[in-house]
Structure formats: C-alpha cells, structure tokens
Amino acid sequence: MSDNNENEVKIFDDEKKVLLDHNYDGIRELDHPLPKWWLITFAITIIFSIPYYAAYTFFGAQTIDQELAQDMKEMHAKQAAHEAKQGKFNLAEYEAYITGSKVAKIGKKVYKRKCKACHGANGEGGVGPNLTDAFWMHGNGSLETVYNTINKGVVDKGMAAWGPTLGKEKVFAVLKHMMEFKGTNPEGAKASQGQEFN
Numbered sequence: 001m002s003d004n005n006e007n008e009v010k011i012f013d014d015e016k017k018v019l020l021d022h023n024y025d026g027i028r029e030l031d032h033p034l035p036k037w038w039l040i041t042f043a044i045t046i047i048f049s050i051p052y053y054a055a056y057t058f059f060g061a062q063t064i065d066q067e068l069a070q071d072m073k074e075m076h077a078k079q080a081a082h083e084a085k086q087g088k089f090n091l092a093e094y095e096a097y098i099t100g101s102k103v104a105k106i107g108k109k110v111y112k113r114k115c116k117a118c119h120g121a122n123g124e125g126g127v128g129p130n131l132t133d134a135f136w137m138h139g140n141g142s143l144e145t146v147y148n149t150i151n152k153g154v155v156d157k158g159m160a161a162w163g164p165t166l167g168k169e170k171v172f173a174v175l176k177h178m179m180e181f182k183g184t185n186p187e188g189a190k191a192s193q194g195q196e197f198n
C-alpha cells in the first residue's frame with residue numbers, strides 16, 4: 001500500500017514506536033501491552049487452577065453438595081443426641097422436682113397462661129381436647145407420653161412444642177397440674193377423643 005493512498009491511516013508520531021510491522025489491508029496494530037496488575041492476576045488464577053483442578057479431579061475433594069450432605073448428617077446426629085438427652089422423660093427427676101413447695105403454684109400459673117385458652121380452665125377442652133378423661137390421642141395418658149406431647153407439641157394441629165419455650169421444670173410443673181384433672185369430669189367437658197386407656 002502506498003503512502004499517498006487516501007485510505008492510509010494516519011500514524012501519529014507517538015504511535016510509531018509501538019506500531020507493529022504487519023499490515024492487513026491497511027489495518028495496522030499498535031502494541032499496547034496489558035497492564036501489569038492484569039497479567040499478574042491472570043497468572044495467579046492459572047497457578048490457583050492447578051491444585052484446584054487436581055484436588056477435585058484426582059484427590060477426591062468434596063463438592064459443595066457433598067459438603068452440605070455431610071454437614072446435614074452431622075447436624076441431624078447432633079440434634080438426635082440432643083433430643084435423646086433433653087427430650088427424654090426422666091421419672092426420677094420428675095418425682096424429685098414435684099416435691100418442691102412452689103411446684104403447684106408454678107404449674108397452675110403456667111397452665112392458666114399457656115394452656116387454658118385451648119384446653120379450658122379446668123381441662124374440660126375447647127380448641128384443644130379434653131384433658132380430664134381417660135381418652136388420649138397421643139400416647140396413653142402415662143406421665144411419659146403426656147410429657148412428650150407437651151414437650152414436642154402437636155405442631156400440625158396447632159399445639160406448639162412447649163419444651164423449648166417453657167423449659168423442663170415448667171413442663172414438669174404444668175404436667176403435674178394437668179395430671180390432677182384426670183377423672184374430675186368438669187362442667188362443659190368436651191366429648192372424648194382418641195382411645196381409652198386406664
């Protein structure tokens with residue numbers, strides 16, 4: 001291409017030292033190196049990729065899904081251990097606790113505040129079932145099964161798990177109070193639900 005071609009690109013003086021030799025149909029290229037910081041960052045990503053690739057391809061590093069599955073497994077195991085320890089009814093502990101002088105008062109108060117709205121002032125029932133009869137929907141009316149129901153609730157039917165809110169001692173106290181309803185046949189008693197146990 002001749003210098004007097006009217007399509008010839010004008011090359012400025014300060015571009016001459018970075019102008020590359022080749023010429024593609026009049027298109028010329030200037031040699032502008034990439035910035036240092038960019039090149040360094042690029043090099044780091046390449047260096048990083050080598051052990052990363054090796055770890056996942058050859059050395060069995062866990063994928064995110066596997067890590068999650070592992071964490072969930074550990075969490076469930078911890079939860080189960082915690083529940084087994086905390087949630088289990090301990091008759092000896094209960095019997096020792098209910099000899100306390102304030103237990104009756106605490107039980108009455110907790111019942112009035114947390115249970116009465118659904119189970120009635122005297123356990124006759126309302127939204128929740130009658131607690132004075134020998135019929136039970138959950139468990140068989142034993143201290144242990146009733147404790148478990150109070151502790152874990154019947155969440156899908158609208159009864160909260162009281163264990164975490166009240167703590168073990170208040171659950172013991174309200175259990176003691178509630179167990180005294182048995183056989184009282186209060187006024188307005190709700191029809192029995194569940195199975196009869198003696």
Ligand code: HEC
Nearest residue numbers: 114115118127128129136137138149150154157158159162
């Ligand atoms: C928001 C209403 C509500 C409150 C408050 C509530 N319950 Fe319940 N409760 C229910 C319902 C509803 C059921 C029945 C679940 C079903 O149909 O399976 C139930 C069931 C029970 C049962 C099982 C009865 C059976 O037949 O097996 C016990 C025991 C019980 N509640 C005790 C308590 C105690 C103690 C408290 C207070 C700490 C309490 N509930 C607070 C609604 C409530």
